[in-house]
Amino acid sequence: MNNKLTGIGMTSQRTRARLIERLREHGIKDEAVLAAMFEVPRHLFVDEALASRAYDDVSLPINYNQTISQPYIVARMIEVLRNGNQLEKVLEIGTGCGYQAAVLAQVAREVYTVERIKPLYERARKQLSALKIRNVNMRYADGSVGLPEAAPFDGIIMAAAAPTLSAVLREQLAVGGRMVLPVGTQEQWLYLVERDAHGFRETQLEPVRFVPLLIGKA
Numbered sequence: 001m002n003n004k005l006t007g008i009g010m011t012s013q014r015t016r017a018r019l020i021e022r023l024r025e026h027g028i029k030d031e032a033v034l035a036a037m038f039e040v041p042r043h044l045f046v047d048e049a050l051a052s053r054a055y056d057d058v059s060l061p062i063n064y065n066q067t068i069s070q071p072y073i074v075a076r077m078i079e080v081l082r083n084g085n086q087l088e089k090v091l092e093i094g095t096g097c098g099y100q101a102a103v104l105a106q107v108a109r110e111v112y113t114v115e116r117i118k119p120l121y122e123r124a125r126k127q128l129s130a131l132k133i134r135n136v137n138m139r140y141a142d143g144s145v146g147l148p149e150a151a152p153f154d155g156i157i158m159a160a161a162a163p164t165l166s167a168v169l170r171e172q173l174a175v176g177g178r179m180v181l182p183v184g185t186q187e188q189w190l191y192l193v194e195r196d197a198h199g200f201r202e203t204q205l206e207p208v209r210f211v212p213l214l215i216g217k218a
């Protein structure tokens, strides 16, 4: 293989396989999630200058004060969201560079994703279309209110932290649906919200570090 064309091996199967091994070591067990993470070329979602670090298990800057989430946290959130089941319609709040949406697209029938920063929305749109990922619906909008016109969802993932658990969002869950989101300001925790026929159940999962959910479009 010509390494000049493939980016000096960073796109190689081996580099990605190493990331998958690291995710397994950190406790990710869902084979569908691991396969999806192996499938999506994360280096194409970051600036070229950072591409050599794309398969390290770290978050990286994507401009406009935002970050591409750490692979572990992307995998963990989708694993919790899936809970071993096929996902139908999923909402992601905070598209950023579009990486998590691309991973979600591998394990869900239909993905909706919302971003409030226009240049990020546009770049993500180009990237997903270049990768021929066609089951992602992108919206340039304030996702803090969810996406009522496309609700209900059987999964909702939030990629930015709100100070408190939003009651508006959970109403957009279908019965049997699950929502995974970071909550808090200084100290943040990942939460799982499950909806059943009787109501909602909240579970606090693990400490996390996300950029804040902001209100309005930019």
Ligand code: SAH
Residues within 6 Å of the ligand: 066, 067, 068, 069, 093, 094, 095, 096, 097, 098, 099, 100, 101, 114, 115, 116, 117, 120, 141, 142, 143, 144, 159, 160, 211, 212, 213, 214, 215, 216
């Ligand atoms: N999903 C991304 C992570 C992006 S970081 C990934 O794959 O790595 C979080 C994103 O949430 C940022 O792009 C930020 O602009 C966006 N965001 C913050 N508040 C928002 C809001 N109210 N509506 C939509 N997007 C929001």
